[in-house]
Amino acid sequence: MIKVKKNLKCIPYSLLVDTTGLTRYDLMKAKTTHKRRLELISLQDYKDESKYNDRYKTKDIRDALELIYHGKCAYCESNEELLHIEHYRPKKIYYWLAYSWDNLLLACHFCNIQKNNNFSVDWKFRVSFKGSPDKLLLINNLSKIYDQYESPKIINVENFDPYQYLEFYMNGKVRSNNPRVRHTINVCDLNRKKLKDKRRKIIDDIKKEIEISFRETDKAKLSAKLQQVIDSFSVKLDDPERNFLALRHYLIDKKIIVNIIRTMRDKYTENK
Incomplete structure (x- = not known):
């Protein structure tokens, strides 16, 4: 694991809520995604259906993540051929964040499966969403705010640098004395x-x-x-x-x- 820099102001068109200035195809993509976002918020649940899944897998999102992560998994750092767009906060739990830029990472098939819907928090309080126009405008930049309330056990390499807490052994094993980094290593099975x-x-x-x-x-x-x-x-x-x-x-x-x-x-x- 290594720190990754993502520009949270440079949001792929497909994820935008404010569509001012968008034209034709980009406008259509953004409106379609937002329509699905509003549907999920109304349902208060994520539906594992293609019309919802396809919206966070659009080419502009994948291309942006490939560039940011340099074609590598956010967790294990391997450049596997099969990389998934992964939700830091699981979309099944945080359905309103299914199309949020600061919640989308790139992960290999194996780390993605291991992490799945695992998202333990140190505080008993878990955030929820109460829809309002103001909050929808911030939907792509809520992760750090939520972190303050939940204190997630698994790290997000976009806003936490794990390097100083890592220790590698000559046999290839990695460990850490930091509870959050250790938890991430265990959850994603980074010693497979x-x-x-x-x-x-x-x-x-x-x-x-x-x-x-x-x-x-x-x-x-x-x-x-x-x-x-x-x-x-x-x-x-x-x-x-x-x-x-x-x-x-x-x-x-x-x-x-x-x-x-x-x-x-x-x-x-x-x-x-």
């Missing part, structure tokens, strides 16, 4: 085998590169090769589309790669 194996491979690959470098007998050339390994790994951190960026940053920031080099240097020194 496939994810652990992928994260471990990143660590194993860097270890192999370091080990190959130590075949160089010339000390100056060895130092240059090791520095090249670190530089090559570090420069990839600037690529937002690369998967598992939190782990990659962790390996640099916590000097894990440096410690791997020290351990291997001691090993090779002992064997000489």
